[in-house]
């Protein structure tokens with residue numbers, strides 16, 4: 001295997017899986033079109049030539065970090081041809097529930113397990129096959145359950161283990177499955193392991209975390225660190241947290257630094273520890289024994305950190321606004337750790353796994369979830385959620401033409417041994433309809449278009465609660481309405497920089513709370529979510545689009561989703577069929593064929609809010625589903641349909 005270096009041609013770098021995905025991200029970050037990766041002239045350039053034009057940005061230190069990251073990975077993905085192997089999770093529609101905000105059964109303003117159990121018939125009526133629950137384990141809720149303090153117990157706000165067992169049984173009765181959210185990159189600082197590790201220098205648990213003593217020579221580069229009042233001390237390296245500030249928290253009593261990539265109460269676990277990995281296997285077995293069908297693995301690509309925890313590169317840090325990421329985004333032992341879990345926990349139970357992998361793109365996903373790899377089944381990557389040049393905090397209108405280009409790129413480059421996760425929403429992102437076009441008069445049309453685009457591609461569809469109602473972003477009135485630790489910290493930082501107004505605008509654009517407000521069930525107070533004031537409140541526009549009204553209206557977004565799920569169940573060609581896009585260059589126009597055995601489908605859509613001419617004339621065939629009931633020569637705004645040929 002050749003080592004890549006600054007003398008390598010860009011083409012060779014792009015043909016490397018990590019090189020490809022990193023260059024893709026880099027172009028997005030720079031606001032450039034990722035299609036550039038296919039440019040023949042560019043592919044022949046040597047990296048150092050490119051670096052020369054970067055006005056010193058891509059300096060030697062940058063190149064060293066960049067190529068170190070690339071050269072860690074020695075393997076190349078393989079693309080198989082032929083038909084994909086059938087699997088239940090490829091055909092399934094998986095529905096994500098954010099338990100705090102789904103349904104409150106005991107009038108404390110917080111959703112719970114009995115609330116979910118009471119609504120299973122509605123979910124069955126929609127047609128979903130499996131539920132994915134955001135974490136329901138014991139937690140002090142610094143990050144709403146993503147900070148686990150006991151992996152073997154249910155959060156008291158959500159109920160008891162008996163409620164959980166009942167949920168499993170009720171799901172089984174309805175032929176539905178359960179997928180648990182498993183957070184293994186970090187635990188709460190209140191977890192017994194961490195408490196013991198902190199207190200007792202002799203404890204083997206000390207090795208479960210990244211705890212370092214004060215006598216560290218390195219200086220922090222993060223300007224916000226000083227705002228936290230540790231002026232005289234320096235943390236072990238310059239890594240920063242995704243939730244702002246240094247990634248190191250100082251424990252004054254013990255005179256120790258602890259690493260946390262997320263909030264300061266989410267302490268990173270050290271997977272180098274074999275004893276820790278044994279504990280993790282036990283946890284997985286415990287839940288598999290209870291009958292769960294699989295796991296969504298939280299930030300699983302971050303679990304292998306570079307030896308010695310070296311400083312992050314300044315250029316990469318400045319570019320991504322996070323320092324140190326290259327030292328854990330795709331660590332040297334990641335594949336090994338995943339295979340270990342697969343062999344010891346998942347395979348024996350035939351469990352399904354989807355890994356949440358921020359920063360991982362198409363080619364790295366093939367290494368993490370290729371069928372022959374023995375690592376995971378699926379990956380969530382996020383390169384489609386924002387347009388090039390924008391981040392989640394930016395207030396802009398998402399152009400669906402980028403999504404089209406992204407999907408063409410993905411679907412045509414995957415082998416039959418690869419499978420894609422299809423989603424627009426989750427608990428970490430604003431609502432997709434609002435991103436694309438916040439005009440309330442197009443909400444229904446656009447909601448249906450997005451639904452049809454999801455269900456007509458090759459991959460597994462994941463829905464997030466409320467997406468099937470076409471919910472939109474909230475109109476929060478002030479920071480008092482915001483609950484999320486990420487938004488709160490982000491805003492704090494802006495205030496400290498004297499950019500209060502900017503902070504509020506960014507939070508309104510990107511807050512994760514837009515997706516975390518109560519599910520609207522009916523026209524009762526609090527939309528039937530609870531009989532008391534909920535922990536976070538939603539706007540009247542979302543409350544009025546409640547499930548009950550949509551179930552009563554055959555034309556609603558909810559019925560449209562219900563029909564799509566049903567169609568996908570009856571037409572396996574829409575799941576497994578080969579994908580071929582047409583008229584790729586025509587702006588706003590989406591057209592593709594799906595072929596499976598002797599079945600053929602044509603999917604056509606208008607991605608814009610203006611009518612466009614059908615380039616091919618009126619398609620012939622049997623209309624399976626359409627956002628508009630009559631086919632005309634022009635495609636109406638956001639019109640979309642599936643035709644069986």
Ligand code: TEU
Nearest residue numbers: 143146183242243262298299358427428
């Ligand atoms: O998210 C990981 C992640 O990187 C982001 O999607 C995150 O929401 C944020 O935008 C980082 O800037 C996962 C969970 O989905 C998220 O809810 C948790 O907060 C996070 O991990 C920590 O467990």
Ligand code: CA
Nearest residue numbers: 104106110112
């Ligand atoms: Ca409750």
